[in-house]
Amino acid sequence: MPDTxxxxxxLLKYFPLTEDQQNKFTQLGSLFKEWNQxxxxxxxxxxxxxxxxHILHSLSIxxxxxxxxxxxxxDVGTGGGFPGIPLAIMFPESSFFxxxxxxxxxxxxxxxxxxxxxxxxxxxxxxAENIKEEADFVTGRAVTDVGGFYNTVKKLIGxxxxxxxxxxIIYLTGGxxxxxxxxxxxxxxxxxxxxxxxxDYFETKKVVHIRV
Numbered sequence: 011m012p013d014t015x016x017x018x019x020x021l022l023k024y025f026p027l028t029e030d031q032q033n034k035f036t037q038l039g040s041l042f043k044e045w046n047q048x049x050x051x052x053x054x055x056x057x058x059x060x061x062x063x064h065i066l067h068s069l070s071i072x073x074x075x076x077x078x079x080x081x082x083x084x085d086v087g088t089g090g091g092f093p094g095i096p097l098a099i100m101f102p103e104s105s106f107f108x109x110x111x112x113x114x115x116x117x118x119x120x121x122x123x124x125x126x127x128x129x130x131x132x133x134x135x136x137x138a139e140n141i142k143e144e145a146d147f148v149t150g151r152a153v154t155d156v157g158g159f160y161n162t163v164k165k166l167i168g169x170x171x172x173x174x175x176x177x178x179i180i181y182l183t184g185g186x187x188x189x190x191x192x193x194x195x196x197x198x199x200x201x202x203x204x205x206x207x208x209x210d211y212f213e214t215k216k217v218v219h220i221r222v
Contacts, residue, residue: 016061034099034126045118051090068093072100073206075175079103084145086138087153091119098131108133144168151182156190167222176221184215197221
């Protein structure tokens with residue numbers, strides 16, 4: 011199936027957004043494109059598909075889980091704020107802490123958080139190894155291999171479950187990953203994003219959940 015329009019209408023194909031959410035997602039696109047001209051967060055070719063490749067991709071997590079109010083999520087290696095910012099817009103009653111070791115990326119994320127008036131989100135330049143707080147879930151998107159990511163962030167994940175999905179990592183990746191997941195046994199499960207979103211881009215994309 012050919013890729014469709016790259017704007018908020020793409021998100022509305024899959025999610026019933028409020029007017030406020032639609033406005034925030036529209037503003038996110040404009041702000042991010044402005045920043046990307048100053049700081050090359052994603053390639054110029056990729057910016058043409060911002061909603062498809064980055065915003066909708068981030069929201070695939072919202073097809074796996076609807077975070078309950080009070081859920082705390084740490085987004086490690088957030089880059090330009092993905093998946094953290096789209097998820098913060100989607101789940102205003104959950105809190106999101108976005109971290110990245112690269113200062114210029116966090117500069118952008120903090121500006122996005124401020125301009126979008128996201129009261130439930132914050133960002134910090136820091137390495138995951140130095141984070142002291144506890145979360146229900148840690149998210150990431152193609153930061154490193156799945157096993158390496160889990161080993162880095164597992165100490166951040168609390169044991170008290172409040173969601174239907176067990177506490178753990180939720181990781182966006184692609185391709186064949188069964189060998190990477192084998193050491194986790196039944197604690198790991200992969201979900202094909204192509205089962206939720208019909209655009210060609212998602213054909214090989216996966217969401218991985220590994221419970222603690």
